[in-house]
Amino acid sequence: MSAIITLSLLAILVLYLGLFKMPKALLPVSLLGMVAAVCFELKWWNSEAVPLYSNMVLFDRFALAFSVLLILIAILIFILSKDYFDHISSHIAEYYALLIFSLTGALLVVSFYNLSMLFIGIEIMSVALYILVGIRKKDLASNEASLKYFLMGAFSTGFLLFGIALIYGASASFDLGGIKSYVEANGGNISPLFYAGILFLLIGLAFKVGAAPFHFWTPDVYDGSPILITSYMSTVVKTAAFGAFLRLFSLCFESLQSFWAPVLLIIIVLTLFIGNVSALVQQSFKRMLAYSSISHAGYMLFAILNIGDQANGAMLVYVTAYSIASVVAFAVLILVKRSEGSEHFEAFNGLGKTNPFLAFILTIAMLSLAGIPLTAGFVGKFLMFSGALSNFHVALVILAAINAAIGIFYYFHVIINMYFKEGKTLYIATNGNYKVVLVIAVLLTVLIGIYPEWLSSLI
Template structure:
């Protein structure tokens, strides 16, 4: 809990620094605070995990591993933020503070042990993002993104709260251990209210992770929000939401798998096809990444469909691979759009000739997102497919393989543009921070692709 308290105080400190116009201190202090948060979480790793604060939170290996992933990805995003926020607004401190408040909510989501804390974490994470999505007040696309995100977020919160209320009405508790005991002790006499609560929770959480048919806010919000905010939403927020999704279902609802698994199976198939088919026809690189994030939500749902002891490791590897590749992809988009003024695929034409380092990093990211061997993305997909095959969901694996082939098509469009469509263009100058982020992300992506067990076995 000390890590979450430290992060909350850090966000308030950053606001005060902004009040006194200490702009140059914002990024160093933010990175220093996030580093301290990482250290505090690593200290938690060796301790015996027990529910704290009357059973509200539990910092077990699952929570610590996903928290470290979220904080580390946020560090990479902050490294990309140098000069980015300065060009967007004169009030830079608000960006850093709101991202850290949202990160605080994400850390609560991955470590909740009480449904009330799940709701609080989701709301802290979401409310800050409603503001960040529309922080460019003179940009109509940003305004539209914020409005859609707020309306859909409020709508999904209603489903989530109603589901939590029904679970409480049936089991008499918000505590996960008590809910689990209710399910285990009443295998044949579970209240119909409880079943209805599970369905409503699925709807509410599907909104948060961007799974179809509750995905319709995702493309416009990701496209309209500033690129770095989109990066944060598509990595940290998605990873935290899936961790919370998995934690709830693995801890409480496994005995009722025959009831909710068919619902998730249908949602997964719809999510895969909607995400991939719509991504194929996009001409904007940013919008393609937005639609592809929907398809990746479908792949991560595999771990919940085939829920078991290996699910947590599978989601951790997949979320890590997807997050690192997305950071590289969106970071590359920032510098390319800054140089060309466009986020279409044509903006990447001939990039390899003038910027081989940037092109190589983006190529590795695209290969990882497409699931090509020797990358973390391949290992993530392999673990997801293996888990589903163990449950004899052969049809789902066949459909997923078809969708993976679609993904290869639209991810390779960027590689083809960079290497096989030469054009006379100027060289893009990369700062030291960008080079560091690209190098770290690529090295970890390749290391995970070769040695996945070092991460998968942690949880």
């Protein structure tokens, strides 16, 4: 809880720094505050995990590992933000504060032990983003993205709340422990309200993670948002939502898997094919990454289907690999767009000759997203597929492998443009902040790809 309190106070402090006209202190203070939050989380690592504050939160190793990951990814994004918001407005303290408030909500989402806390965490995480998505006030695409995100967020929250109400009506408890006790005590005599509640929760969470057929808001929102905000949404927000998804279903609904697993199977297949086939025909690199995020949601849903101790580790590895590679991809996109003024694949033509460092870094990220061996992305997919095979979902793994092959095609599109097509790309100056983030991300991608055990065994 110390990390959540630290981040809340940090956001308020950042607002005061903006009030007293101290813009140069915003980024260093934000980074120091987030590092302090990481230290507080690690302090709890070997402590006995018990529900706290009237069973509202539980800081077990699952919650701590995901919380540390969320903060570290946010730190990388904050480092990239130097001079980024200056192009949008002279009042940048509010942007940093909103991101930190959203991060605070994300930590609540992965640490909840009560359904009301899940709802509160999701709203804190989302409300700040409704504003950040539309911060380019004169950009119609940004305004459209903000409105769509707000409407779809409210719509999906309705499903979530209705599911919570039905679960409470059947079990008389919001606590995950109480809900689990209800399932164990009633066995084959569970109320139909409870089953309906599970379906509504499944739909609500599928909206939040951008899984098909509830994905339709994702491409437009990701495409219309500022690139840095898109990076945050596709990594921190998606990771937090999947952490909550896995936590809820593993603690409460594992014994009822025969009921909800067929529905989840349909969602996974739709998500994989819609995400990959749609990404295949995109001409914009940013929009391709948006549809790619949908397809990766399908792979991450494997962990929900394969609930168990191994699924937790597999999910942690996958979201780590995906988040790191996505941060690299969006960072390079920011630099290329500044130079070329375009987000299309053609803007990357000739990058391998004029900017070999950026081209190499982006190549590693694309290889990881595609799941090529010796990268973290390959290990993530391998763990997901292994879990599915151990649960006899052979047909699903075959379909997933076909989709992975489709993914290789569109990820290699940008690699081909960088190394085998001529372009007018000028040399892109990369400042120290970007170099630090890109080098760290690539080293982690390779390290996890070669030695994944240290990460998968944490939880």
